[in-house]
Amino acid sequence: MCSLLLGRDRELAILVAACRAASAGRGSTTVVAGEPGIGKTALLAAVATSDLAARVLRATGVEAESAVAFATLQALLWPLRDGLDELERGQAALLQSVLELGPSVSTSTFAIGAAVLGLLSSCDEPLVAIVDDAHWSDVASQEALGFVGRRLEHERVALLVGVRTGATSLFDDRSFVRVDIAGLDAGAARSLLAQASPNLAAPVAEQLLEACAGNPLGLLELPSVLTEGQREGIEPLPAALEAGPLVQRAFAARAAVLSDAARSALLLLAASGDAQTALAAIDADERIALVDGETAGLISRRGRPRFRHPLVKSAVYGAAAGAERRAAHRRLAAVSEGARRAWHLAAAADGPDEGVAQALEAVAVQAGRSGGVAAQAQALERAAAMTSDERRADRLLVAGQAWRRAGRIEHARELLGRALDLATDDDTRGRIQLERGLNRLRALSYREAYELLSAEASRAAKTDPALAARLYAAVTLVANVYREAPPALASAEEAVRLAGRRGDEVELEALFALVSARMSRGLPPDDEDDEAVTRAAELLDKPELRTGEQPHWIAYSLAELERDEQARTLSDLALGEARAAGDVWSLCYGLYARAAVELVGGRLDAARTWAAEALPLAEQIGERWRLEQAQFVRVEIEGMRGSLATREDARVPSLAAGETPGAPDAVVALHLGRSLLALGRFEEATALLEVAAREFSAGTPRAWYRFITLDLAEAFAATRRRADAEVLVRDAVPGIEGCRLVRPRARLARVRALLAPERAIDVAFAQALVLLEEVPHVLEHARIELCWGERLWECGRSGEAVPQLEHALARFDALGAVGWSERARRALEAATGSRRPIQPRRTDVLTAQELRVARHAAGGMRDREIAASLYLSPRTVESYLQSAYRKLGVSNRTQLAGVLAAEGISALAAVAKNP
Numbered sequence: 001m002c003s004l005l006l007g008r009d010r011e012l013a014i015l016v017a018a019c020r021a022a023s024a025g026r027g028s029t030t031v032v033a034g035e036p037g038i039g040k041t042a043l044l045a046a047v048a049t050s051d052l053a054a055r056v057l058r059a060t061g062v063e064a065e066s067a068v069a070f071a072t073l074q075a076l077l078w079p080l081r082d083g084l085d086e087l088e089r090g091q092a093a094l095l096q097s098v099l100e101l102g103p104s105v106s107t108s109t110f111a112i113g114a115a116v117l118g119l120l121s122s123c124d125e126p127l128v129a130i131v132d133d134a135h136w137s138d139v140a141s142q143e144a145l146g147f148v149g150r151r152l153e154h155e156r157v158a159l160l161v162g163v164r165t166g167a168t169s170l171f172d173d174r175s176f177v178r179v180d181i182a183g184l185d186a187g188a189a190r191s192l193l194a195q196a197s198p199n200l201a202a203p204v205a206e207q208l209l210e211a212c213a214g215n216p217l218g219l220l221e222l223p224s225v226l227t228e229g230q231r232e233g234i235e236p237l238p239a240a241l242e243a244g245p246l247v248q249r250a251f252a253a254r255a256a257v258l259s260d261a262a263r264s265a266l267l268l269l270a271a272s273g274d275a276q277t278a279l280a281a282i283d284a285d286e287r288i289a290l291v292d293g294e295t296a297g298l299i300s301r302r303g304r305p306r307f308r309h310p311l312v313k314s315a316v317y318g319a320a321a322g323a324e325r326r327a328a329h330r331r332l333a334a335v336s337e338g339a340r341r342a343w344h345l346a347a348a349a350d351g352p353d354e355g356v357a358q359a360l361e362a363v364a365v366q367a368g369r370s371g372g373v374a375a376q377a378q379a380l381e382r383a384a385a386m387t388s389d390e391r392r393a394d395r396l397l398v399a400g401q402a403w404r405r406a407g408r409i410e411h412a413r414e415l416l417g418r419a420l421d422l423a424t425d426d427d428t429r430g431r432i433q434l435e436r437g438l439n440r441l442r443a444l445s446y447r448e449a450y451e452l453l454s455a456e457a458s459r460a461a462k463t464d465p466a467l468a469a470r471l472y473a474a475v476t477l478v479a480n481v482y483r484e485a486p487p488a489l490a491s492a493e494e495a496v497r498l499a500g501r502r503g504d505e506v507e508l509e510a511l512f513a514l515v516s517a518r519m520s521r522g523l524p525p526d527d528e529d530d531e532a533v534t535r536a537a538e539l540l541d542k543p544e545l546r547t548g549e550q551p552h553w554i555a556y557s558l559a560e561l562e563r564d565e566q567a568r569t570l571s572d573l574a575l576g577e578a579r580a581a582g583d584v585w586s587l588c589y590g591l592y593a594r595a596a597v598e599l600v601g602g603r604l605d606a607a608r609t610w611a612a613e614a615l616p617l618a619e620q621i622g623e624r625w626r627l628e629q630a631q632f633v634r635v636e637i638e639g640m641r642g643s644l645a646t647r648e649d650a651r652v653p654s655l656a657a658g659e660t661p662g663a664p665d666a667v668v669a670l671h672l673g674r675s676l677l678a679l680g681r682f683e684e685a686t687a688l689l690e691v692a693a694r695e696f697s698a699g700t701p702r703a704w705y706r707f708i709t710l711d712l713a714e715a716f717a718a719t720r721r722r723a724d725a726e727v728l729v730r731d732a733v734p735g736i737e738g739c740r741l742v743r744p745r746a747r748l749a750r751v752r753a754l755l756a757p758e759r760a761i762d763v764a765f766a767q768a769l770v771l772l773e774e775v776p777h778v779l780e781h782a783r784i785e786l787c788w789g790e791r792l793w794e795c796g797r798s799g800e801a802v803p804q805l806e807h808a809l810a811r812f813d814a815l816g817a818v819g820w821s822e823r824a825r826r827a828l829e830a831a832t833g834s835r836r837p838i839q840p841r842r843t844d845v846l847t848a849q850e851l852r853v854a855r856h857a858a859g860g861m862r863d864r865e866i867a868a869s870l871y872l873s874p875r876t877v878e879s880y881l882q883s884a885y886r887k888l889g890v891s892n893r894t895q896l897a898g899v900l901a902a903e904g905i906s907a908l909a910a911v912a913k914n915p
Contacts, residue, residue, distance in 0.1 A: 005046055006195075006216070007188025008039060014179055015047045019158040023054050023126040027152030029159040031171045034181030036311055037217025037247060040162040043181065044130050047160060054126035054158070061137035063313075064273030067379065068339045069372025070098045070112075071273075072141035076129060077119065086122045088864040091115035094582075097370060100338075108371035109140050110620070111582030113147025114871040117155075118864070120148065121873035126156040133310060135167035139374030139406070140367070142170040147620065150175055151872060154879040183214020192216060197223040201233030217309060218247055225250040251315035254296045262289035263316075264328075266298065270317040271328045271347070275304035280335040326350060339363045342379070352388035357395070360386065364402070371582055377402035381415065393422035397432050400439070405585075409443050430460045430467045437474050442625055446482035453478060457491070461498065466506045469499035476513035480520050492517035496532075505545055511536040512550045515557050519705065524739035525561060533557045537570065546574050548586055552593035559600040560705055562741055562775045567597050579869060588617045588626055592633040599637060602779030604815045605905060607637050609855065612848030613870065628652065632667070639671030640779065642678025642819010650675070666695030670708065677711055678819030680826065682718040689715055710747050714787070717754045725755055743780065746771040750784045758795050761788070779820075782811035786824050789831070798831040805831060813841060814904045841903050845887045851905075853880040858897035859907035 005012065011032075018030050034040050048056045059076035081099055084092045094115045096102030120127055131137065131145065149159050150173070163169050165180070184192065189209055193200070200208070200223060212218035225246050229235035238246065255266055265278075265286035272278040279287070293299045298312050307313040317325070326348045333344035342359040349356050360383035367375040380402050384395035396419035403412035416436045423429040433456035440449035457471035472495035479488035495510035514532050518525070536554045540546050551574035558567035571594045578587040591614035598607035611634045618630035631652045635644070644650045650672035673688030689712040696708055709728045716725035729751055736744045746768050753764030765788040772781050789804035809824040821838075828836045843851060856866045863881070867874045890896050897907055 005039070005042055006192050007184040008043055008046075008181075011043055011179055011181060012046055012050075015043065015160060016050050016052070018160070018177070019047065019050070019052045019054060019126075019128045022128070022152070022156055022158035023052070025154065025156055027155035027157040027159075028177060029149035029152060029161065029175075030177045030179060032160060032162045032179050032181060033165050035165050035215065037215045037221075037309070038181045038183065039216045040164075040181055041132055041309065042216070044132050044160060044162050047128070048130055052126075052128055054128045054156075055123070057127060057129045059131050061131065061133040061135060061141075062273030063136045063310075064271060064343075065340070066136050066138050067343055067375055067382075068138055069140040069367040069370060069375035070138065070144070072131060072134070072137035073112075073116070073144055074099055076131060076141075076145075077116065080119055080123065083119060083122060087115065087118050088868050090580075091118050091864075091868055095119060104366060104369050106369045107582030108584045109143040109373070110147060110371075110584040110617075110871055111868075112140075112371055113144040114868060114873075116144055117148045117151055117873040117876075118867060120157045121155055121875040123156075126158075128158045128160065130160045130162075132162040133164070134161045134171055135163045135169040136310075137169075138372070139170070140370075140372035143374075146170045146173065147871070149173075150620070151876060154876045155873060156875075183212075184216060184219075185214065189214045189216075189219060193219045193223075196220045197231070200231055204231060204233050204237065207237055217311070221247045221250050225253065248311050248315045248318070251298060251312045252319040254298055255293075255316050255319060258292050258296060259289055261285045262292040263320075265290050266293050266316045267320050267324060267328045268331065269299070269305060269307070270313045270320075271325065271344075272332050274340075275306060277332055277336055277340065279304070281331045322350075339366070339375075339379075343382075346382055346386060349386060353386050357383040357386040361395075364398075368402070373402060373406040374408075377406050377408070384415075390422075390424055393419045393424070393428050393432070396422065397428070397435060400432075401435055404435070404439055404442060409439060413439050413443075426460070426463055427467065430456055430464060430471065434467070434471055434474060437471075437478070441474070441478055444624065446478055447484070450475065450478045450482050454491075457494075461494075465498040465500075466502075469495045469506050469510050471495075472498065473509040473513035476517050480516055487521065488513075488517040489521055503539065503542075508536060508539045508545055508550055511539070512553060515554065519557065519560065524735045524744070525741065527740075530561060530740075533561060537566065540570060540574075543577070546577055547581075547583070549589045549593075552586070552590040556593050556596050556600070559597040562743060564597075564601055564775075571597055584617060584621060584871075585626070588614055588621055588630065591617065592630045595633050595637065599633075599640065602777040602781070602815075604637060604641050604779060604817055607633075608641070608816065609848065609852055611637055613852055617871070635667075635671050639674040640678075641815075641817045642675045642822070644672050644675035645679075647672060666692055670696065670706070673715075674711060675819055677715055678817070678823060680718075680823040682715050686712070686715040686719055686721075707744065707747055710751050713751045714754060717751070722755060725751070729755065742771050742775040743777050746777065746780055746784070750780070750787055753784075754787055754791065761791050761795070765791075778811065778815060779817065782808045782815070782817070782820065782824075785811070786820065786827065789824075790827050793827060793831045801831045802828065809836075813839065816841070816844070842888055842899055843903055843905060846884055847880075850880045850884045850887075852908075853877055854884045854896055855900065855905065855908040857881055857893050858900050859909045860893075861908075 015030060018028050022028065032040050032043060048058060057076050057079060059072050061072050065071040077095065077099060081101065084095055091114065093102060093105050094107055094112055097105040098112060134142065145159065152159060161171050163171055183189070193205055193209060196219060208219065208222055212222060223231060226237070227235060230237055255263060265282050268281050269275065269278040290299065290301060290305055294301050297308065299305050299307050329344045329348035333341050333348060336344055342363045345356045345359060360379045364376045364379035364383065367379060377399055380395060380399035384392050384399055387395055396415050400412040400415040400419060403415065416432055416439060419432050420429065423432055433452060437449045437453035440452065453471055453475045457468055457475055460468035460471055472491045476488040476492040476495065479486065479491060492514040496514050499507045499510040501507060511532055515536060518529050518532065533554060537558065540551050540554060551570055555567045555571040555574065558570065571590065575587065575590045575594065578590055591610050595607045595610035595614060598610060614630045615634055618627040635650060635652050638644050639650065647668050650668045652667055669688040670692035673685045673692055676685035676688065689708060693708045693712050696706060709732055713725040713728040716728070732748060736748045749764065749768035749771060753761055753768060756764040765784055768784045769781065785804045785808035789801040789808060792801035792804065805824055805828045809821060809828060812821040812824055825836045825838065846854065852870065853866055856869065863874045863877045867877045885891060885896065888896065888899050890899060900907060
């Protein structure tokens with residue numbers, strides 16, 4: 001084994017340095033990548049035996065267990081099982097479930113990743129966690145370890161991951177350090193070959209060196225497949241002299257000459273992926289014969305038997321006949337339980353088998369509960385393959401749904417196409433078409449989704465009202481984002497009609513669509529809007545319906561209808577339940593929906609905090625649609641703060657051109673225009689807001705709620721285009737004054753006051769403020785005071801202007817509305833004739849994540865509770881908290897809470913814990 005390290009001093013030094021840095025509290029993840037036989041395993045083994053002053057954990061991905069959720073994670077964490085009691089209770093329960101030490105818990109790989117991070121962080125000594133052949137690890141383990149790997153900056157943990165170059169895995173993240181293992185240089189390769197095969201003829205050695213291209217395993221093993229004459233240079237070498245295939249053939253040849261008992265034992269070991277299971281299936285003669293496998297250089301029996309290299313395992317399994325493999329899997333199934341038993345039964349079957357299909361469905365249920373969505377999808381797909389009757393279409397459908405949730409959109413599409421071909425009844429066909437439409441929506445193929453769902457909805461309406469209601473609801477959601485579709489309201493109303501007052505998820509889906517459609521039609525809300533939102537909120541009193549995205553959207557809709565407390569209550573409840581269930585997809589949506597709720601009430605500071613948690617979660621989930629929405633909310637908040645200065649600042653990176661409502665240029669124009677308005681750069685703001693006003697017409701979502709024309713009117717007024725401003729105000733009056741909402745009337749009153757004659761400005765602005773006494777809007781209140789002060793100064797009433805401007809500045813500063821603060825400060829300097837230095841808030845020095853942690857700490861949450869809530873480790877929470885203490889000059893939670901309260905920043909009470 002030592003010879004395989006020839007020429008690897010540089011790579012070994014990099015890995016050892018990473019481990020020693022982790023011992024000092026600077027953890028990291030390093031991916032070691034290379035082709036088969038290049039020496040990854042030898043290199044990682046050398047690290048494990050180095051002088052690291054750290055505890056080493058090791059696991060290896062096993063191809064045979066790649067569909068068993070958390071198989072690799074179980075192997076890695078098993079030595080730490082006694083430390084589970086040190087964790088927060090909910091996280092301990094999660095890992096007990098993963099390690100099969102406790103009952104199953106419904107959760108997600110994100111929640112499990114946070115629990116793993118907590119467990120690693122809680123260890124008293126530094127850790128080096130080594131996962132070899134990670135490309136063969138099950139996806140759930142890869143997701144959890146990837147989650148951990150991105151959060152080791154403050155930990156005493158080094159994660160080393162070995163992957164095969166070109167193999168698909170989740171460790172291609174650019175945030176990980178990557179060490180690509182190339183072939184040995186010429187000198188090291190020549191030295192290794194001479195050491196392993198000193199009697200090769202010189203020309204043969206040169207040909208082998210060229211063929212192996214520095215691959216150490218090839219240099220060691222290729223000579224063994226040559227005849228004596230070939231080694232001496234008397235006979236010609238094989239025509240295709242490739243290291244990989246020939247090495248594997250060499251291993252197979254060694255196994256072929258062993259006894260039947262030895263070959264049977266090796267096949268069981270290759271098929272099991274787990275030495276303990278293989279040993280349980282092996283009989284006495286086979287156990288004795290394992291010695292022959294060691295003598296042949298195929299396995300090592302130190303500790304439990306294991307193959308010397310993955311290529312040995314592949315060679316042994318590949319050389320066996322189909323009947324021999326199936327027999328081996330039957331024997332392994334007899335000594336296995338749970339998911340492993342089901343997968344061995346599937347491998348042992350030589351055709352469809354309903355019993356095996358049902359066993360795989362049970363595995364899928366368990367995997368789904370524990371957050372192993374990919375393992376769930378794999379089990380469901382294999383269950384469908386084991387089905388020969390009409391149930392196959394249904395099983396392909398649920399497999400397609402699972403693959404969509406796992407992010408494999410195109411593979412899901414393929415399965416759904418096969419399911420549709422097999423569907424024999426209208427109900428099955430309709431459900432498949434619904435999923436196909438949602439699949440296309442997630443892929444942002446809006447036209448295809450709209451046409452498919454519309455056709456199927458019309459067909460289903462004749463025979464299945466409930467299914468048709470769901471289809472029409474889906475049509476509505478697509479129509480809201482597909483600009484060439486007819487207005488969405490008709491399909492939403494049809495969904496509600498077909499659903500009736502069922503009181504179930506079908507009615508809620510229909511109402512969700514109706515509320516979305518009504519908010520998108522470009523008209524002020526009326527009694528029908530209120531009735532739809534109220535009914536949806538009533539249904540959401542049922543806990544079983546508070547799943548997915550609906551509760552968060554309805555909370556946002558309540559906020560738009562100025563029912564703020566009800567909106568926050570529902571949002572808090574749904575967010576807490578999403579956290580408790582480990583439902584990161586709903587949680588992500590709920591976080592940026594909550595940011596939007598706070599934005600509706602002008603609470604920019606709170607909105608920014610919620611968005612700061614949503615965006616990294618959206619990035620980690622990796623679903624383009626969610627990431628786009630989270631980015632959109634972030635940019636909208638920054639535009640309202642006045643912190644955007646360039647087009648690039650205002651661009652939503654993942655926004656899809658062409659099919660997205662309000663094309664990217666208009667989105668940029670809207671948010672940058674608002675930011676420049678805040679900064680007082682009125683000419684530039686006017687040009688941009690004119691573009692946005694044209695583009696965001698009545699046909700785009702939330703068009704009426706954007707009030708773009710009122711911002712444009714303010715810009716017109718500031719640039720002496722009074723007549724243009726008056727036209728916009730006149731056009732806006734009927735919709736706003738006829739509306740039941742207060743905040744729009746306050747905005748309109750502010751703009752009217754800007755255009756009022758000098759003698760009437762005090763009354764006009766005062767009336768605007770009176771309106772906000774009914775329904776507060778923090779940002780609008782400050783804007784009214786700012787505009788009032790600016791107009792008083794323009795009229796030569798500087799003394800009266802100053803109090804208004806000072807009040808406005810104080811409110812803007814408290815909100816973190818940097819652009820508005822700058823504009824108010826300039827106005828004050830003009831009114832007073834003296835410079836007004838910036839008075840930053842003490843908390844402005846905190847990063848978004850430090851502020852989030854600080855607010856939780858001020859609310860009384862312990863570090864472990866904060867860590868579980870934010871998917872961080874306790875050590876990382878401690879690091880953020882200590883950084884916040886240092887920046888703010890405080891030393892405990894009580895003082896921290898005092899600083900936040902003094903600056904109007906609310907503490908965050910404990911949320912529902914993970915179970």
